[in-house]
Amino acid sequence: MSKIALITGATAGIGEATARLFAQQKYNLVLLARRTERLQLLAENLSSEFGIEVKTLVVDVREKEAVQKLEGLPEEWKKVDVLINNAGLSRGLDPINAGDTDDWDVMIDTNVKGLLYVTKIVSNWMIKNGSGHIVNIGSIAGKETYINGNVYCATKYAVDSLNQAMRIDLLPHKIKVTGIHPGAVETEFSEVRFKGDKERAKKVYDGFEPLHAQDIADTIWFAVSRPAHVNINDMIVLAAAQANTTHLLREV
Structure with a gap:
């Protein structure tokens, strides 16, 4: 039977690239995202191109009750081998005293609480199944705080801490x-x-070649495809032109 990967934030960027790569590897997919039309189109394309099965759920991970839709999946779809907690975002770039508290709520609810809501459900399936692999998408912002990054950085530091806690x-x-x-x-x-x-x-990426979504999808696949006795605990992946959060080689 084909393995199953569950991916949040699946309709754009890293999530979409990862869904495509896992489909190429013949994983059946459970895809979660907020945008109905994009989600359905992606599912149809992957199923047609790679001959896999795809289940979709229109879910905003911030909403605890909506995440509970996962429990309504048929039992055979709860045999998830890989969970990729990709849904995440940043809103605003202001000093703490000028921050928009609505933006703070969106970031905390998505990046931390949403990850927890999904993980609680799927980790219990994995416990029942006797194995599994959880991949949490953090950020260099969860390793180094940068100017005006405050709450976004804090949420990604939380993800880094949760990685360690989940591992234990x-x-x-x-x-x-x-x-x-x-x-x-x-x-x-x-x-x-x-x-x-x-x-x-667009100006964020002026003067250097940033990473592409496919680069991170490849990194995720590398971690997941290691032998059973190997776990990649932690990986920081930067563009060659980026030394850390603040030092970039821009050629303008």
Whole structure:
């Protein structure tokens, strides 16, 4: 029987690239995202192109009750081998005293609480199944705090801490936990941060080649495809032009 991967935030960027790569590897997929039409189109394309089965759930991971829809999946779809907690975002780039508290709520609810809601359900399936692998997408922002990053960085530091906690708590159940921490990746991330300002978002990547979503999908696959006795605990992945959160080699 084909293995199953469950991916959150599946309709764009890293999530979409990862769904495509796992489909190529003949995984059946459970895809979660907020945008109905994009989710359905992706599912149809992957199923047609790779001959896999795809289940979709239109879910905003911030909403605890909506995440409970997962429990309604047929039992055979609860045999999830890999959970990829990819859903995440940043909103705003302001000093703490000028921050928008609504933006703070969105980031905390998505990046931390949403990850927890999904993980609680799926980890219990994995415990019942006797194995599993959880991959949490963090950020270099969860390793180094940068100016005006405050709450976003805090949420990704929380993910980093949760990686360590999950690894301890789930060890007796033979569940692997991997943290992947990308640097600058050109996806919809900056557009979301700047609330649709495409010009400002584009300037983030001026003068250097950032990472692409496929680069992170490849990294996730590398971690997941190791032998059963190997776990990749933690990986920081940066563009060659990026030394850390603040030092970039821009050629302008």
